[in-house]
Amino acid sequence: MDVTADTRLGGELFGGYSAYVTAKGDGRTVRTALAVEREEEAYDVTLKFVDRPGQHPVHLTTLSRDERNGTQFADMSTGDTVTFRVPKGPYILDSLSVKDPNSTEGGVDWLVHPVLNVDRDQTVTLDLNRTRSADITVPDREAKPLQAMVFYEHKGTQVANYVVMPTFSDIRVAHVGPEMPSHLAQVWSGQWTTGKRAEYNTLDGGEVKRITGRLVHHYRAREFATVKAGLGASTPGKTGVLALSATLPLINGIHTPLPQKLPTTRT
Known part of the structure; x- marks a missing residue:
């Protein structure tokens, strides 16, 4: 029957x-x-990866609904294609390709598509050969990079993502799809150490139309404000840190406090 x-x-x-x-x-x-x-109205989104010659990275991919606390779909694979079936609507596509998900070796190729409107079956090509890294330096050539962060946010819905690596050259970025007319912000936040008691901290960015990795900024000494802080303790044998917070319109930075024996100074 x-x-x-x-x-x-x-x-x-x-x-x-x-x-x-x-x-x-x-x-x-x-x-x-x-x-x-x-099933509610849904469509297939197929991603085709174009790897760098001779490389076979792990692709960490997410489709995040472009709304506050929206649903997120994720996949991790080494294949050439991945297919998501998702409900109709606007999404932000993030794809991070790495040599090893548990290591920073080799850096990351990061492709972002803000905003991907899913209203039909479609295929998106993610070409890792298009990604580029920022060229950001500080005046002291002896300063050693400690960490670098690239961050973006779709301000209209507060959907955001970021990548932290040891250096900016480890973060290779490219925009996918058309440019955004407004409400898209990108940030580059860096930290370098020089000696045991000094560091440089940088924060760059603002509203953009495309996510990019091509930022070039060779900071000069006059672009920095020097802050020398004294750190003490009420008893001997203590260690302490100086924590910084950087905020500009639309953007925030990151900072890793470094332990020092007290009493001491930090610049």
Whole structure:
């Protein structure tokens, strides 16, 4: 016998519906379970990766609904293609390709598509050969990079993501899709150490139309404000840190406090 399920009666309710069919005859009863999935309007988004020659990275990919506390779909694979099936709507696509998800060796190729409107089946090509890193330096050539962060946020919905690596050259970035007319911000935050008691901290960025990795900023000494702080303790044998917080319109930076024996100074 044929069984037909009419899911239109579900109205706005989506998900799984279950039932059973009972057949009786010759004193016997046979019950057969059945189920049907009522899917809301959804489409396939297929991602095609173009790796750098001779490399086979791990692709860490997310499709985040472009809304506050929106649903996120994620995948990790080494394949050339990945397909997401997601409900209709606007999404932000993030793809990070790394040699080893548990290591910073080799850096990261980061491709961002803000905003991807999913209203049909579609294919997006993610070419890792297009990514570029920022060229950001400080005046002291002896200063050693400690950490670098690249961050973006879609201000309209507060959907954001960031990558932290030892240096800016480890973070290679590219924009995918058309430029954004407004409400997109990008940040570059860096920290360098020089000697045991001094460091440089930089914060650059603002509103952009495209996510980019091509920022060039060779900081000069006159662009810095020098702050020398004294750190003490009420008892001997203590260590302490100086924590900094950097905030500009639209953007924030990061800072890693470094332990020092007290009393001391930090510049």
